[in-house]
Amino acid sequence: MKSLLRLIPYMRPYRWRFLFGVLFVLLANALGVQIPAIAGLAINVITGSSARTGLVSMMVFLVAVAGLAGCFRYLMRRVLIDTSRDIEFDFRNSAYRHLQKLDASYYDGMSTGDVMSRMTNDIDAVRMVLGPAVMYTANTIFVLPMVLGYMLVMDWQVTLAGLSPLLIMPVLVNRFGSDLHRHARGQQDQLAQLTTYVQESLAGIRVIKAYGQEESGTARFDGENDRYIDQSMRLALTQSLFFPLIRFVAGTGLLAILYLGARRIIAGNMDYGTLVSMVMYFGMLVWPLVAAGWVINLFQRASAAMDRMHGIFGVESNVKDRPSAKAFVRPKTPDIEFRGLTFAYEGAAEPALRDIDLKIPFGGSLGIVGRVGSGKSTIVHLLLRLYRVEDGTVFIGGTDINDWPSAELRRTLGIVFQETFLFSESIGENIRFGAQRELTDGETAELARMAGVHDDIAGFPHQYGTMLGERGINLSGGQKQRVSLARTLGRDADVLILDDSLSAVDTHTEEAILGALRGVMKDRTTLVISHRISTVALCDEIVVLEDGAIAQRGTHGELLEQKGLYAELWERQQLEEEVQSVETR
């Protein structure tokens, strides 16, 4: 339940609305409790205990009171429930904002389906507590004393007798509350699991189809569904005992009133009208009580959901800006330096990078080659501060990157990631996606031309207006890479980083692109990663990574002399070509 306290900051801006809403609840109830009194009075009038006057006007009065109460009920709903939707809106926005701030280590471990489930199902559960639950709670809080007051005045002994069964309520709530919470949590977790499974299966449908795994995938889905049913039924069992029990307890109270009331009437100490009023009043108590059970259910569900939301809000980004970052001035000529950088991913057995010392002067270029998994991309990720690095290990423009504000840092770096991600928008919008100023259509086309993809795009029926599917599904592998390259070029950043970003492009096109890029690279700091030695050969310096450490460094020529891994790689790439060209002569 404590987790619900975290909602207070979201409620604070709406405190006046809550106040008014609660006021309307109060007014609606204050009027509502008059109705049984009037009805009781009327029956007394009829049965002759009181003077038989103005029955009709009494009824008109009754309807008028009910009408006025209805107006307040309208206002109460509008104000309170709308407010809950407003808070839901704020809350979801801030969850999204928070997600945007989280670093890569969160995204490495999360599952999209789970996040989606939190962003909809769990937020909805939280919303229920802010709106309906608040409304019903206020209702109960006001109705109870008012009704009790009336009843006690009418006949305190009968009232107390009627209330006595209710003493068991706290026991019930205590007994069932924690169960409700636990099972609600279990159900929500399993629903997220189910969502994750669906999400992933649909995202990977190509693989499933290609390998004919539809059957086995369905079988697993069946298992997930069974687990979900299990969890849901546990919750259902608790609920189907809890609510009828509350109704039963309330019913016993009513019975007590009826019995004692009957005695009184027989003994001549009570009139029919009073009994009717008391019965009606007790009826008014029963609903808030049942509602209370329901509200408890809502609270438990919401607190379970808040726990799950804490799985988002509770994650602190490792790469938050430092206070000192405010006074930061972006260097004009950012160079890059690594000083004794050693880095291990969370949960990894060995460090991914060891003792990296590198320096790329402004305007210079560095090439990185190395085997699969040797740590090349890790260097790029750390530069971008996707993960947290130790102080004093990575510097850009002479400033420790931990002292940079992230936004500035990212504005300085233009990265083409090894894996492309395009958005389901038009190609033009995708290219302009990262631009730091408005780009004209001409400039967009120019970027595409530089990335060697203009001709492809020009061949599409809608050209730059072609809408892409999710992740750019309707482009070929090489087209995706080049659009993504154009997007990065559009950032016009001082540092350009290419992480194996032409791997799906044929040699002919690659040659053309690299040629065009050379002009751009002149006044930028460049980092190029590739498996093709030809791509990095022209860099000012080339390093060879092996198991996260720098095995060799130097210019292309120097490295060839060194007879190490680089020369070996080069030879391998050469050898076949030569063998073949000899053969063909």
Add this chain to the structure above:
Amino acid sequence: MKRDSEKRLRRERADAARDHEEELKESFEDWTQVRRLWKYLRPRRGRIAVAILLSVVLSLMMLAPAVLTKHVVDDYIAGGNMDGVLAMCGVVFLAMLAILAVEAFTSYAIARIGQESMKDLRMDLFRHLCRHSLRFYDKRPVGWLVTRMTSDVNVLNELFAQGVVGIFQQIFMLLGIVGVLFFYNPVLAAWSLVLVPMVLVLSRVFRNAIRVSYRLTRARLSRLNTHVQENVTGMRAVQANTREDAQFSRFELLNDLHREAHFRTVFAYSVYFPMIELIAAIGIGLVIWKGGEQYLADRMTVGELILFVSLLERFFQPIKDLSEKFNLVQSAIAASERLFKLVDEEPAITDPETPAAAPAFAHSIEFDDVWFAYNEEDWVLKGVSFRIEKGQNVAIVGPTGSGKTTLMSLLCRFYDIQKGRILIDGVDIREMRQADLRGKIAIVLQDVFLFRGSVEENIRLGEEGISRAQVEAAAQAVNAAPFIERLPKGYESGVMERGATLSVGQKQLLAFARALAFEPEILILDEATSNIDTETEQLIQQALDRLTVGRTALVIAHRLSTIQKSDKILVLRDGRLAEEGTHQELLAMNGLYRRLYELQYREESLT
């Protein structure tokens, strides 16, 4: 950039407006959809009948206390018979106990029925989705589909859990109340029913109002979800491009539209509920007034008066509930329409009625004048013909975007071609079962996809027949074993969503190992080594040479060095087969291949 954001926001708004219009003009002759849900209830109809019966009994039993009260008042209090009162109270208590038991049992039973039916529905949907061809998926965002499978199905679950049985219960409650009222005092009963038309009109207005807003909320929720799904998966791209603010304002708009749709619902409720309560008050007023007159004329007892007052209070509860149930039904109709639209869309690719027999791959693969376009007339492949013999190692090269991947997708029949034929052993692939066809083939897709689970599970997928030893052998062959063994738990190590914690090359190696583990008759490699270093690549090459003896392999690669040994090279250009032959033959031809080759060779020796 700003222009784009504005354009995008405008587009979202236009979409939202269109949603709205569509919802408005949707036909409401939609009971057919709900009727189709019966299919899922049918297998449980016995239990449903029992549940309905019990809830009808329950609703009648719930009237018992009120009726008994009447008798207490008229027969015992009036007669001063305290023992009778006690006895009656005892009866009421027993009735309540019975209600407790029946209610608990029924609500549990109903929940169970609902859950089970929903599972069947979810399974059906999932199976159906699996049958859809890739054309279907090309156009549908995953987030949208996920919303269908979860949110929409949950709405239906609510309908089952509360609606179906609840509706019967409420209706019988109403009938019961009306019956009791008429039994005890037809005249007064007639008077109290004066209000019914009013209630009906009100409920109708309410339902119409709520109908649209329900659909609207669902439509907007899926937009919201689609956005979240895409942005969460692409968060790195958002962050690296410092697009957080722009993406947020988009999300905010979608969130706002979603909220707005809910506001409509809230408004409808806020008007409707108090109105019903007002009508109830009028009813009570009427009964007391008319009943009072009757009592005074000695045509009615006090007990009856009390009975009428208390039952009339109850009378409006089921009506209110029924309207809520109607909403449930409404949203369920909206949800089931969307769901069944998915189901009704026949998969573009289906198995033939009488599939060809599926013997092992024997001699050849043939493309015969194949024409294909993803969209209408926008031809991607234009009359491609070639023939591959069993056991051949064939390379497919060509500039990017020339249609290589497409060619392979067609061979797997992910899409159907528009003209021409694709034959395996002389049989058109459209005459085979898809499972038989794909069972012959293993493909390493250009876009690697890994699932959550362990390394081993990713290699074997769900295939029980692949042993651990085979998994390890496959990993060994692609040289993935060294890195797998260095992971904390080796083959049992967890793989995150899309393999987030592996290097790109490592992912590709796993996908490669997967293909080998399936020991296919036809192996397709679509740029399977594009992110892999030369050394590893050559190790793989050697292993492949061993493994693919006698096996047919189709290899797409940009690095020509990897394919020179192929038995045949197909050069694709602009969707046409430009050249075909062995390395030597192609070089001799002096065509595109030679140019590609020389370029690469020159470049590499120059530098």
